Amino acid sequence: MTLLAPAQTDLLDLTPEELTDALAALGHKPYRARQILAAVWRRLAGSFDEMTDMPQSLREELGRRYVIGAARVEEVARSEDVRTAKYLFALGDGAHIEAVAMREEGRLTACLSSQVGCAMGCAFCATATLGFTRNLTCGEMLAQALLISRLEARITNIVFMGMGEPLLNVPSLLKAVAALADPSRFGLGTRKITISTCGIIPGIEALAESAAPVRLALSLNSPFDDQRRELMPVSARYPLAEVLAACDAYTGRTGKPVLLEYVLLRGINTSPASARELVRIARRLDGKVNLIEYNPTQGLPFRAPETPETLRFRDLLMKEGVTVTIRFRRGRDIAAGCGQLAARRIGAARPPGGRP
Numbered sequence: 001m002t003l004l005a006p007a008q009t010d011l012l013d014l015t016p017e018e019l020t021d022a023l024a025a026l027g028h029k030p031y032r033a034r035q036i037l038a039a040v041w042r043r044l045a046g047s048f049d050e051m052t053d054m055p056q057s058l059r060e061e062l063g064r065r066y067v068i069g070a071a072r073v074e075e076v077a078r079s080e081d082v083r084t085a086k087y088l089f090a091l092g093d094g095a096h097i098e099a100v101a102m103r104e105e106g107r108l109t110a111c112l113s114s115q116v117g118c119a120m121g122c123a124f125c126a127t128a129t130l131g132f133t134r135n136l137t138c139g140e141m142l143a144q145a146l147l148i149s150r151l152e153a154r155i156t157n158i159v160f161m162g163m164g165e166p167l168l169n170v171p172s173l174l175k176a177v178a179a180l181a182d183p184s185r186f187g188l189g190t191r192k193i194t195i196s197t198c199g200i201i202p203g204i205e206a207l208a209e210s211a212a213p214v215r216l217a218l219s220l221n222s223p224f225d226d227q228r229r230e231l232m233p234v235s236a237r238y239p240l241a242e243v244l245a246a247c248d249a250y251t252g253r254t255g256k257p258v259l260l261e262y263v264l265l266r267g268i269n270t271s272p273a274s275a276r277e278l279v280r281i282a283r284r285l286d287g288k289v290n291l292i293e294y295n296p297t298q299g300l301p302f303r304a305p306e307t308p309e310t311l312r313f314r315d316l317l318m319k320e321g322v323t324v325t326i327r328f329r330r331g332r333d334i335a336a337g338c339g340q341l342a343a344r345r346i347g348a349a350r351p352p353g354g355r356p
């Protein structure tokens with residue numbers, strides 16, 4: 001994939017209908033759109049030159065008008081065990097975003113970004129130190145998935161847990177999800193796509209009403225509203241009780257239980273009292289809990305728990321019958337935590353309010 005020239009359109013921003021109409025306006029038959037879509041999504045073609053089932057003149061015309069995804073790979077870092085690869089992408093305006101590919105038992109999960117930077121200001125998060133630049137386009141989200149599929153293997157699962165808050169970019173996100181779930185395009189089941197939010201209630205509601213409701217994950221990180229507000233300022237705007245009610249409604253509407261994500265911060269949210277309250281919330285939502293070992297971020301005053309602290313916390317949840325998974329800090333040798341590679345690259349990893 002290459003970057004957009006001024007007169008070009010990102011093909012990945014178009015719905016199949018829009019592509020068909022655009023080609024019709026140029027005098028081409030609808031089957032050309034189907035051919036292009038099959039090349040892009042089935043054969044993972046990255047350029048029109050590869051579409052040898054179409055005449056040369058058409059390929060050249062398409063190449064002048066369109067790019068297939070306005071992003072290019074700038075850097076790939078692979079963990080020592082080679083199962084985790086972190087991608088740094090450059091976008092048309094010079095912005096950088098990142099995505100992570102994780103291989104596990106026959107699965108390839110891609111963790112995608114939804115914004116350049118983030119405005120949520122979570123105290124522990126590397127992306128927060130970058131501040132917010134802009135929303136990603138639908139095409140920029142899809143380009144991450146296509147490039148990873150092309151360079152690694154077919155993606156089997158997608159999580160929007162990279163940079164940014166996906167539910168503050170709902171129109172483009174829903175368009176991208178539609179392409180990912182469409183059997184004639186990326187063709188992932190809606191159960192294989194997860195959107196992770198810090199708790200944006202209107203976004204949760206919009207997702208529940210959407211045509212293809214996917215799985216929702218809530219970054220809880222503390223079961224106590226006051227502590228959560230300190231870690232995640234968004235909680236002042238959308239208090240925990242109201243977010244949990246929106247999650248209940250999401251499950252009621254879609255039949256999909258909400259996954260609770262919980263980043264373990266040493267000495268902060270790993271007490272037995274935290275575990276008890278987390279059990280209460282998990283039972284109420286009928287949801288699984290995904291414990292995430294904190295990925296230490298330069299300049300931020302948080303640490304990961306030692307393994308016994310992690311396991312003790314997990315056991316407290318399991319004893320109460322809660323289904324728990326742990327994401328250990330895989331890929332820490334390549335700074336695979338959210339926003340860490342881009343932060344290092346841009347050189348902006350510093351505490352919010354710290355000296356530039």
Ligand code: SAH
Nearest residue numbers: 125161164165196197198219261294295337
């Ligand atoms: N804004 C969305 C998605 C991006 S953050 C959200 O808040 O869910 C994705 C997940 O990474 C969140 O659960 C967040 O709490 C977690 N996270 C952020 N920084 C982290 C770090 N340094 N180590 C481990 N997890 C982190």
